[in-house]
Amino acid sequence: MNLSAGRSSLVPTAGGKVVRAVQTRDITKATYVHAEKPEFDPALNLPSSTVKNWPGVRSQHWLVLQSKSSFTVLRLEESTRVTEILSAFEKSMGLTVVKTTPPK
Numbered sequence: 385m386n387l388s389a390g391r392s393s394l395v396p397t398a399g400g401k402v403v404r405a406v407q408t409r410d411i412t413k414a415t416y417v418h419a420e421k422p423e424f425d426p427a428l429n430l431p432s433s434t435v436k437n438w439p440g441v442r443s444q445h446w447l448v449l450q451s452k453s454s455f456t457v458l459r460l461e462e463s464t465r466v467t468e469i470l471s472a473f474e475k476s477m478g479l480t481v482v483k484t485t486p487p488k
Contacts, residue, residue, distance in 0.1 A: 387476035415448045419486030422446035429455045
């Protein structure tokens, strides 16, 4: 993930074309959770109700970016420094990441 003023871009680790770019002004909410599946705000754009299985069977680090018309789901690797990534995202994008606790 490349962060710059006003824009977040997803690019392959080895480089190459941008897979997805999101403008800051288009993001209504950013949510982080360490759980088996990502958390979404039901008032914003959601994945299809047919999506029930997320990769893996153990807890993952998820960052969900939502707007009224789209969403982006990022699975942060276990080895990454999640706190640093979330802090960098907040600083670069000027948004506060909502950190949630998964339901028990």
